[in-house]
Amino acid sequence: MTTAVLGQDTRSVGRGRPGVHSTLTRGSSVGLGLAMIWFSLLVLIPLAAIVVTAGQHGWSGYVDTLKNPQTWAAIRLTVTQSLLVTLVNVVMGTLIAWVLVRDRFWGRGILDVLIDIPFAMPTIVAGLVLLGLYGPKSPLGINVANQRTSVTLALAFVTLPFIVRTVQPVLAELDTDVEEAAASLGAKRATILRRLVLPSLVPAIAAGAALSFARAISEYGSLVLLSGMLPYKTEVVSVRVYSFVEGGDQTAAAALATIMLAVALFVIVALDIIQRTVARRG
Amino acid sequence: MSIDISHINKRFGDFVALDDVTVSLPTGQLTALLGPSGGGKSTLLRIIAGLERADTGTITIEGVDATRTAPQKRNVGFVFQHYAVFKHMTVAKNVAFGLEIRNRPKAEIAERVDELLKLVHLSQFAHRLPAQLSGGQRQRMALARALAIQPKVLLLDEPFGALDAKVRKELREWLRRLHDEVPVTTVFVTHDQEEALEVADEIVVINDGRIEQVGSPDQLYDAPANDFVMGFLGEVTQLGQERLRPHDIEIALTPDLAGSIAADILRYTRVGFEVRLVAGTEDGHEVSVVTTRAHARALALEEGARVWLTPASGAATVPAMEPQVLETAS
Amino acid sequence: MVELSTPAKWALRVVVISYVFLLVGWPMITLIQNAFSDGLGNFQAAFSDPDVVHAMIVTIEVSLWAVGINTVFGVGMALLLVRYEFPGKRALSALIDLPMAVSPVVIGLALLLVYNGRTGWFGPTLEAHGIQVIFSSPGMIMATCFVSLPLVVREVVPVLTEIGDDQEQAATSLGANAFQTLRRITLPAIKWAIVYGVVLTMARSLGEFGAVKIVSGNLIGQTQTASQAVEQEYNNFSQGEAYAISFVLVLLAVLCIVVVSLLRPKEPSA
Numbered sequence: 001m002t003t004a005v006l007g008q009d010t011r012s013v014g015r016g017r018p019g020v021h022s023t024l025t026r027g028s029s030v031g032l033g034l035a036m037i038w039f040s041l042l043v044l045i046p047l048a049a050i051v052v053t054a055g056q057h058g059w060s061g062y063v064d065t066l067k068n069p070q071t072w073a074a075i076r077l078t079v080t081q082s083l084l085v086t087l088v089n090v091v092m093g094t095l096i097a098w099v100l101v102r103d104r105f106w107g108r109g110i111l112d113v114l115i116d117i118p119f120a121m122p123t124i125v126a127g128l129v130l131l132g133l134y135g136p137k138s139p140l141g142i143n144v145a146n147q148r149t150s151v152t153l154a155l156a157f158v159t160l161p162f163i164v165r166t167v168q169p170v171l172a173e174l175d176t177d178v179e180e181a182a183a184s185l186g187a188k189r190a191t192i193l194r195r196l197v198l199p200s201l202v203p204a205i206a207a208g209a210a211l212s213f214a215r216a217i218s219e220y221g222s223l224v225l226l227s228g229m230l231p232y233k234t235e236v237v238s239v240r241v242y243s244f245v246e247g248g249d250q251t252a253a254a255a256l257a258t259i260m261l262a263v264a265l266f267v268i269v270a271l272d273i274i275q276r277t278v279a280r281r282g
Numbered sequence: 283m284s285i286d287i288s289h290i291n292k293r294f295g296d297f298v299a300l301d302d303v304t305v306s307l308p309t310g311q312l313t314a315l316l317g318p319s320g321g322g323k324s325t326l327l328r329i330i331a332g333l334e335r336a337d338t339g340t341i342t343i344e345g346v347d348a349t350r351t352a353p354q355k356r357n358v359g360f361v362f363q364h365y366a367v368f369k370h371m372t373v374a375k376n377v378a379f380g381l382e383i384r385n386r387p388k389a390e391i392a393e394r395v396d397e398l399l400k401l402v403h404l405s406q407f408a409h410r411l412p413a414q415l416s417g418g419q420r421q422r423m424a425l426a427r428a429l430a431i432q433p434k435v436l437l438l439d440e441p442f443g444a445l446d447a448k449v450r451k452e453l454r455e456w457l458r459r460l461h462d463e464v465p466v467t468t469v470f471v472t473h474d475q476e477e478a479l480e481v482a483d484e485i486v487v488i489n490d491g492r493i494e495q496v497g498s499p500d501q502l503y504d505a506p507a508n509d510f511v512m513g514f515l516g517e518v519t520q521l522g523q524e525r526l527r528p529h530d531i532e533i534a535l536t537p538d539l540a541g542s543i544a545a546d547i548l549r550y551t552r553v554g555f556e557v558r559l560v561a562g563t564e565d566g567h568e569v570s571v572v573t574t575r576a577h578a579r580a581l582a583l584e585e586g587a588r589v590w591l592t593p594a595s596g597a598a599t600v601p602a603m604e605p606q607v608l609e610t611a612s
Numbered sequence: 613m614v615e616l617s618t619p620a621k622w623a624l625r626v627v628v629i630s631y632v633f634l635l636v637g638w639p640m641i642t643l644i645q646n647a648f649s650d651g652l653g654n655f656q657a658a659f660s661d662p663d664v665v666h667a668m669i670v671t672i673e674v675s676l677w678a679v680g681i682n683t684v685f686g687v688g689m690a691l692l693l694v695r696y697e698f699p700g701k702r703a704l705s706a707l708i709d710l711p712m713a714v715s716p717v718v719i720g721l722a723l724l725l726v727y728n729g730r731t732g733w734f735g736p737t738l739e740a741h742g743i744q745v746i747f748s749s750p751g752m753i754m755a756t757c758f759v760s761l762p763l764v765v766r767e768v769v770p771v772l773t774e775i776g777d778d779q780e781q782a783a784t785s786l787g788a789n790a791f792q793t794l795r796r797i798t799l800p801a802i803k804w805a806i807v808y809g810v811v812l813t814m815a816r817s818l819g820e821f822g823a824v825k826i827v828s829g830n831l832i833g834q835t836q837t838a839s840q841a842v843e844q845e846y847n848n849f850s851q852g853e854a855y856a857i858s859f860v861l862v863l864l865a866v867l868c869i870v871v872v873s874l875l876r877p878k879e880p881s882a
Contacts, residue, residue, distance in 0.1 A: 022698045027790055032692050038685060042758055043710065046722030049733055053725055092631055099628045102613075103621065111629065113869055114636045120812075120865035122819035122839040123716075125643075125858040128846060132642035132855075139642070157635055176613035183614075192614050211712065218715030220822040221839070225846060238717040238822070245721055245826055254725065257718045264713035272706045333781055353784050360785035366778035370800045379796075380786035424782075431786060 050261060053254035065255040070231050071240055075259065077151065078237040082216035085155040089212045090205055093163025100164070101171045119161045123221025126157055131226050146228035151236065154222040159215050163208030170204040203278045207271055214267040217260060284308045285330060285435060285467065290339035292325055292491075299325045300336070301491040307484075309344070310465045312458070314472055314482035318514070322491040323471045327437050330469065331360050344434055359428030359466075363440040365420040367412040373423050374399070374408040380431035398426040401460070418449040422456075429464065438470035442477070454481050475515045479503065487511050504598045512600050519570040521591055523602050528558075528572040530597035534590045535581055542590040545569060550585050561589060640862075646851070647859035654852035655859075658845070663833045664857065667841040674749065674824075674837065675817035678756035682813050685757075686764025687806060691798070693765075694772040695780075711761045719758050720826025727751060747829035752837070755823040760816040764809030771805040772798075808872050815868035818861060 024032065054062060065071065100112060118126060130153055132138075135145040144150040174197065182192045220238040227234035237256060244253035285307040292300040300322045307313050315323040328334040330341055332353030340349045348356050368376050374395050381391045399405045402422040404415075412420055421441055428436060441457075442450040458481050461468055472478055478485050479499045487494040487502065487510075495507040506512035509525060519528045522543055534542065545561035548568070552558075557578040559571040569591060583589070593599060616624065647654060658664050692698075693705055711719070727745035728735045738745060745751040779801065783793045799806075821839040828835035836844070838861055845854035 023696050024698050025790075028692060028696055031688055032696075032698065035685060035688055035692065039708075042754055043707070043761070045733070046719075046726045046758075047710075047714075049725035050718065050722050092628075095624060096628050096632065099624055103625065105625065107629075109873075111632060113866070113873060114632050114640075116869045116873075117636055117640070117862075117866065120815040120819060120869055122821050122842070122858075122861050122865075124821045124839045124842050125819070125861055128842065128854060128858055129639040129643045129862075132646050133639045153635075157639075160632075160635060179613050189614050189616070197614065214713035218713070218718070220715060220717050224843065238715050241715075241717045241721065242822075242826070245717075245724065250721075250725065250731075253721055257715075257721055260715050260718050264710060264715075264718075267713045268706050268710055271709065272702075331785055333785065354787045354789060357787075358785065360782065362778055362782060364778060366782035368779055368782070368797060369775075370803075379783070379788075383787045383792060427782075427786065 047261065050254045050257050053250055054258045056251045056254075061251070062255050065252045066259070070235070071252075071256060073232045074235050074237050074240045075256075077148075077235070078217055081148075081151050081155055081236070082213050085152060085159055085216050086209050086213045088156060089159055089163045090209055093160075093208060093212075094167055094201065094205060096164045097167035097171055100168055115161050115164050118158050123158065123219070124224060127154060127222040127225040127227075130154060130157060130222070135226070145226060146230060146234060148234055150227045151223060151234055154226050155216045155219055158219055158222055159212040162212040162215060163205060166208035166211070167201055167204045170201060174200060203274050207274050210267045210270045210274075214264055217263050284311075284344070285469070286340075286342040287326070287330070288340045288342070290326065290329060290336045290341070292322075292329065292334070292336050298491050300329075303339070303488075303491070303493055305486055305493055305496060307467065307469060307486075309467050311483045312461045312468045312470075312481065314470055314478035314485045315488055316472055316475060316478040316485050316514070317488040317494075319473055321489045323473075323488045324439055326488065327439055327469060327471050330435070331358050331437050332356050333360070357431065357434050359431060359433035359436045361421070361424050361428050361436070361438040361441050363443045365412075365417070365424045365444075367420050367424060369412055372409050372411060373404060373415070376412065376423055377427045377430050379427060384431070394430060398430055401429075401464070402426045416449075417445045418453055421445065421453065425460070429466070433466060436466045436468040438468070440471050440473070443472075450477070457481060479515065487514065489514075506598060506600060509600050509602075512598070517570065517572075520567065520602055521569050521593060524593060524599040525602050526593055526597050526599040528570040530594045530599075531569070531571045532592045532594050533559075533571060533573060533577075533581060533583070534592070535588075537590045539590070539592045542592040545589055545591055547583060547585050547587045547589060550583065557583070559583070561591065563591075643855060643859060643862065646855040649855070650852055654856035657850070658853035658856040661853075663836070664838075664841050664845075664853070666833055667836045667838045668857075668860075670749075670752075670835065671818060671838040674752045674756050675814055677749075677753045678760060678817045679810055679813050681753070681757050682760055682764050683806065683810055685761070686809055686813075687768055687799075687802070689765050690768035690772055690802075691794075694769055695777060708765055709762050711758055716755075716759060716820065716822030716824075717826065719823040720755060723751060723755055723758070723823075723827050727754075746827055747831065747835060749835070751827040752824050752835060755827045756817045756820050759820050759823055760813045763812045763816060764806065767809035767812070768802050768805045771802050775801050804875065808876065811868045811872050815865045818864055 057065075066075070096111075096115065100108065100115075121129075130150075131145060133140065134142050134150070134153060136143055144153060178196060179192050182196055187195075218238060219236070220242065223229065223234070223236055223239060227236075229235050229239045237260060241253050241256050241260075244250070244256065287303060287305050287307075290300050290303045292298075303322075303326060315327060317323045325334060329336045330343075332348070332351060336349070340347060342348065343356065343358070368379065371379070377395045377398055378391050381394060386394075395408075396405070399408055402425060404419060404422055404426065407415060407419065407423075412423065415423065425438075425441075438457075442453050445453065454477055457470075470481075479502075482499060484496065484498055485502050486496050489510055495502060495511045497505075502511060503515055506515065509518075512518050512525060517528050518525050519531070521531060522541075532539070537544070543563055545563045547559055548562045549560040550557065552575065555575050557573050557575055559573070561569050561571055563569060571591065581589075659668075689708065693701060724732070724746055726733045726735065727738065729739045729744060729746060730736065732746070735745060743750065745754065779797050780793050783797045788796065819839065820837075821843075824837055825840055828837065828840070830836050830840050830844075832844070838857060842854050842857050842861070845851070845857065
């Protein structure tokens, strides 16, 4: 399962003439209109509602919500843990992609399927499953339940596929001629990796890292059972939002949600920029 | 009746693809639109087909104004450079497509498909998928598919551009013979002058969105209207103030003929039965000359020899353009 | 091509395999062990409870709706993005990817704010006309659609881009109208991309938890989904049952992955 993020320019092939503003026909205009209505009802208006609701108590109300000690602790925890996990993924994800693409051994297919499991598994089950091995009844004797490490563990689990799946196709398509040319010019393996292979992978890694970070910040389900959702200790932003919702404080929930939305938008823009850069490089 | 193209203009943003193009293509003829890449010939072809719309001007097909007609209704067969085969259908289904769209009875479709596959020599591939065919076979299938709908006009957009040199040559001859058998008004686009000269009844030379000349292959080659046409259709060299074909230059060892120009042979290459020479005149100009091996041997030509060059009588010539002087900023 | 030295190659394999094994592999084994800890007892206990069965049915129904809606939207959107030009196309394309980066809790909240029957922007009007969105199926379907929105689009767009519109132009020149071209030429060409997208959407929809939790109200026997049932069983100390239901959900997810994996032509590798 590959996430086709990079290099897929949605401009039409061969028909993108300069200066043409719209090539829509009557039928396709109607189609676009209907699609936009659905998209607005489903996505745009609800997200706008969050931004509007967040500002209901004005700017000072907004800032106060965020400065609340418990909330602020949640924000700090979520951001630091997400960054940590993203870094781990940058390293491990790239290594895993390398092994999947350039190595052959029995069981590689199983490895491939395992990578996709966190993506398809219900998040609540992810938490349950990690609890089984790393919780109170752990056969390994490792119990991270209700501790900060549990957050790292859960986030690492759910973000596992992202960098792997963005790097894998790029690595597979790399022109090995270039590496051979470098070798014939006397470059050592380490040099080739460092100066040729890695730089070509940077956009893919960056895209995967952006997705991984966004996913980590948003994670909810896997933390419900595993982390205990303890305030100041293991409570993340999404859990805090949920408790605001349950408590009926929609404004506070929305205020906190805008932060997550800002991160999401930032990631989307970053991905778009990366994609354009890659497309330009050809 | 024919295809009448009248004052067609087309721009893409700032780029002028076609500039006031007017030409008439007679019925039943095999016409080539020849010109360099980006010159507008494909655009013109697509406008005739209705796949592009001109900004101004009209297209009349067999006396009927087709300028605003949708491509589906023009009854024009189109063959693409990269075949545009329907990958998921068999060869027979591909050819049958146009007839199925027109809801012809199944028996009639089957008969017609059979007939066409025989015509293009692909009968034994009827139930194969296009992926199993070679490039040349795919293009023949594409032709059969276009002919199936009995078009009034057949348009081919660089039909052999994606094929190997050898296959290209074979298909060129094949297209010519096919046209003799099935004389549909045919227009094909190419940037290969050899192809145009070999296959077409008439050639329209298009450059930079404008028509440079229209005529038969002989007319274009022997009586080019301007330097561009001359240069595009064959090799050109300059002798004195005239531009002419290298094989139209007479070589002599003595300055017998009036107006002959002295030169020394700088390079001497034998290619097959031709001998290609580069001779340098006294004012530093290089002239290409082509002669036969026999003639070169008779004159005992070799590098360094002094010869006298004259244009052959009756040779097609065009006066030289402004001498190319490098302008330095002043 | 760079070939690592044998010790380096092995070290890399060990590191990668151990990491994935400890993070995913062994927990999966634990899942199987715990689900089958009582033979089939856990499964019998779980699925003899009508509420659990209802939860599974709700999950499957909602997922099927979401798959249907997203497939239509996805294919349509892909065609619009690849075959046409229009102002705002680039922004739209980026926005469609937004659900990949947004938290499910935020999605649930967003829908709640708009469609909630008391204080929502549209909710009260809709309920006046008899349409209940929040705490009811429509809301759950919408939440599930939201989270899996980009999946079909992102599978179809690259394929549409790659095959180009030559075949479609050929069909047009042969007399096919827009609908005929779509049905006979375009859709068959993107068949497999649609299949992959559908399977991925199904897997994602079956597993959705956070967004649906907020929007459904977790009404047992009515709007509770399978993943919410897992949480409930666990909190009621019925761990065996929780594992049993989880096993079924994971099995379905793995089946989806395996199906896609098998169908997709092999990735080129060294």
